[in-house]
Amino acid sequence: MKKRVYLLAGLGIILIGADLRLPITILPPILPQLHTILGLPTSVSGWLTTIPVLMFALVSPAIGKWGVRAGNPQVLFYSLLLLTVGVAIRVITNPILLFVGMILIGIGLSGGNVLLPSIIQEYFPKQSALLTGIYPAMMTLFSGIGTATVVPILKATNFSTTMMVFAVLTVLTLIVWGSAFKQLPQTNHQLESEEEAEGDFSVKNYRVTWLITLFFGIQSLLAYSLMTWMPKYWIDHGFVATTSGVLATFFQIFGIPMAIVTPMIAKRKPGMIGMALFSAIAVSVATFGMLFPTHSFFLNALWSALSGMGTASAFTLSIVFFQQKTVRFEQTAELSGTAQSAGYLSAAIGPIASGYLINQFHSWDMIFAIYLILSISLGFLGFGIIFSKKIGAES
The missing domain is CATH 1.20.1250.20 (MFS general substrate transporter like domains)
Incomplete structure (x- = not known):
């Protein structure tokens, strides 16, 4: 792998880590304001942060199998594409679109959750420990930054602008990974055991x-x-x-x-x-x-x-x-x-x-x-x- 592609893919992994929780954690601090802005009852608005986690549970196995068949880097790109659509939909101040956006965000983030460990193992075996540590750290750091800044940004602007501000990281992540994944070498998916050859491996x-x-x-x-x-x-x-x-x-x-x-x-x-x-x-x-x-x-x-x-x-x-x-x-x-x-x-x-x-x-x-x-x-x-x-x- 060329050094430039290596660095670009590494940056993409770090950015994905930074964005793995941010689209979810910015919502709990502003749930009271959503009651006023969108007319959402407190009991219903609480589901906004539960929906993505349920999506993680529902789609994670399918994403893992899809990654094996189609290639982890490609599936991760499609996941980021869904994530970007989800954060873009949230910009529109509409309660139904907000919930649709959270469903797409949950599915999109599942790609990063499931596939990053495998991608690091596949393409960065020598830097595995470093990247495996950095991306969860970035996840925690940016989650905290989002939680601390979302309320002041909302007070200074409005809901749509606030969602656009935090969507910038997602768009940047999509661009960087989109530029990197096509240049990554294709892995030859060969069956390595009789069990796999017979289709019984799980x-x-x-x-x-x-x-x-x-x-x-x-x-x-x-x-x-x-x-x-x-x-x-x-x-x-x-x-x-x-x-x-x-x-x-x-x-x-x-x-x-x-x-x-x-x-x-x-x-x-x-x-x-x-x-x-x-x-x-x-x-x-x-x-x-x-x-x-x-x-x-x-x-x-x-x-x-x-x-x-x-x-x-x-x-x-x-x-x-x-x-x-x-x-x-x-x-x-x-x-x-x-x-x-x-x-x-x-x-x-x-x-x-x-x-x-x-x-x-x-x-x-x-x-x-x-x-x-x-x-x-x-x-x-x-x-x-x-x-x-x-x-x-x-x-």
Whole structure:
């Protein structure tokens, strides 16, 4: 691959990472304003952020298989095209088009979620650890930037202009990847086993697939549930909304460096073991600490930081598992699609189920006890994955 194409494709991957959550995370801060601007009831507007996550769950397996058949770079381009149409539709101030846009955005983002680990493994094997760390870090960074800036931009302009401002990154990403993917060398998709030749091969036939699926699902549930409910937990325990918001930022900020360093540490089995232990221990300590409410800003900031570090590390470790537990990049795409389908379904259900339990039993202790048990299970699942054979490896 020529150096220029290599650099262009690498830039495209970084930009895709930056755009993987931004189109979704800019909406929660402005949901109250959408009630006035579009006349959306609060109960309905809440679905705007749930729809894309449900799309992740529904279409991820199909995208993984499509990538194997048609080529990952091409399918990723078509996904970005759908994403661009989705963010463009949102510019029109119309509630129906807003929901249509969110459906397209969910489908488009699924392409990046599922295919980036495989594309990095296929075209950037020597830079795999670096890029696998950078793109989740960019995802977290730009998600935080969007959350912090969307309200001031909306106040200074209007809804359409605000959506156009954030659509610029998506358009730029489409242009860069569109310029790069056509120049990437075509991979020869040869069948490498009798099982594949007979059409019987599926990653679903391997035990490690379901261990990784459970791991990804639990870390998704924990991350989305903690992000959703920790601010209310702090408010219910005496912190004002502003302070609660500051505490919540520690979750995002401390997750960024962990996303970068996790794949670098987890190149070898000892590193994977260390990061699996760290992820489980960090979230376990945080959720255990929140079982004992305190008005100490320092302790609550520590719980927020630890939970952010642990969940970010677990997410990036999942991507490492996709790459390290498969022999070929085609299997990586299929494994990624299978695991992320169940994982993002958990991400959609987790916050809703948590809210139901909180309202039903009026007990934060129950919620954080459940989170603690799930956090501990991450460690056991991690060990099970690490010591399992690779998918497609010779018996």
